[in-house]
Amino acid sequence: MAMTASTMLSLGTLAPAFQLPDVVSGETISLETFAGKQALLFMFICQHCPFVKHVKAELGKLGQDYQDKNVGIVAISANDVENYPNDSPKHLKAMAAESGFTFPVCYDESQEVAKAYTAACTPDFFLFDGDRHLVYRGQLDDSRPGNGKPVDGLDLRAALDAVLTNQPIDPDQKPSIGCNIKWKPGKAPSYYV
Numbered sequence: 001m002a003m004t005a006s007t008m009l010s011l012g013t014l015a016p017a018f019q020l021p022d023v024v025s026g027e028t029i030s031l032e033t034f035a036g037k038q039a040l041l042f043m044f045i046c047q048h049c050p051f052v053k054h055v056k057a058e059l060g061k062l063g064q065d066y067q068d069k070n071v072g073i074v075a076i077s078a079n080d081v082e083n084y085p086n087d088s089p090k091h092l093k094a095m096a097a098e099s100g101f102t103f104p105v106c107y108d109e110s111q112e113v114a115k116a117y118t119a120a121c122t123p124d125f126f127l128f129d130g131d132r133h134l135v136y137r138g139q140l141d142d143s144r145p146g147n148g149k150p151v152d153g154l155d156l157r158a159a160l161d162a163v164l165t166n167q168p169i170d171p172d173q174k175p176s177i178g179c180n181i182k183w184k185p186g187k188a189p190s191y192y193v
Contacts, residue, residue: 003121003177003178003179004121004127004177004178004179004180004181005017005121005144005175005176005177006120006121006124006137006138006139006175006176006177007118007119007120007121007191008052008132008137008138008173008175009117009118009126009134009137010186011133011136011137011171012133012134013025013133013134013137014132014133014134015040015042015118015126015128015132015133015134016113016116017031018030018031018113018116020047020076020107020108020113021089021107022104022105022106023089023090023092023093023096023102023106023107023124024096024097024101024105024182025104026095027074027104029074029104031132033072033074033081033104033119033184034072036070037070037071037072037130038070038071038129038130038163038164039070039071039072039127039128039129039130039160039163039164040071040072040073040074040127040128040132041071041072041073041074041125041127041128041156041160042074042075042076042117042125042126042127042128042142043059043073043074043075043076043123043124043125044075044076044077044078044114044117044119044121044122044123044124044125044126044179044181045059045075045105045122045123046077046078046079046085046087046091046092046122046127046182047087047091047092047094047095047187048076048079048082048084048087048091049122049123049178050145050179050180051121051123051144051145051177051178051179052072052122052123052178052179053145054143054144054145054151055123055140055143055151055153056095056099056139057099057151058140058151058152058153059075059101059123059140060099060100060101061064061100061153062153062156063100063101063103064080064100064102064103065157066160067102067103069164070162070164071160071164072103073102073103073104074103074104074105074106074143075096075097075101075103075104075106076105076106076107076108076113076114076119077092077105077106077107077108077122078107078111078113078114078119079109079122079181079182080111080128080182080183080184080185080187081109082184083182083185084182086151087182088107089107092107093105106145111183111184111187114181115189118189118191119181120180120181120191121176121178121179121180121181122178122179122181123140123176123178124137124178124181125137125138125139125140125156126175127156127159127160127163130163135139135159135162135163135169136159136163136169136173137153137173137175138156138173138174138175138176139155139156139173139174139175139176139177140153140155140156140176141153141154141155141156142154142155142174144177155173155174159173168178
């Protein structure tokens with residue numbers, strides 16, 4: 001199992017604009033979808049990655065726990081489905097239903113949104129405040145497949161709670177670790193290669 005770490009995009013970066021289809025509802029999702037939300041969480045995931053499979057129940061729980069709070073959440077898959085067909089929109093839709101996801105799950109066919117956010121692995125998390133400045137990027141928690149640590153979302157939940165209570169977030173953040181995003185042939189971004 002090859003491991004890739006987050007790029008650790010600079011804190012304070014503004015959330016790049018995007019427009020992507022939600023594989024569940026068919027609606028177009030964008031930054032404007034989450035207007036007025038105090039926090040906005042991007043989760044780059046896919047269906048086949050063992051790291052995502054390891055945490056997907058917690059991702060579903062996280063969505064449920066924060067759905068009535070002032071948080072917008074969107075999951076995005078950017079994997080090349082020609083070479084990784086299990087990450088196609090129909091499989092993402094099935095995963096969303098199976099995992100009880102209460103947030104949009106979008107497919108980034110062009111991979112341009114993943115590049116704009118410097119996503120490198122699945123899962124990869126980016127949390128923005130109400131002004132859409134990056135305040136957290138990194139791991140869900142210390143759990144990894146096979147390391148025996150609980151999947152509890154501790155790091156990401158602490159960052160979400162800090163944003164919601166206007167508390168500072170420790171800038172010493174641990175990168176997420178996962179499978180590399182499956183870039184289309186010849187399309188890997190410069191930050192990745």
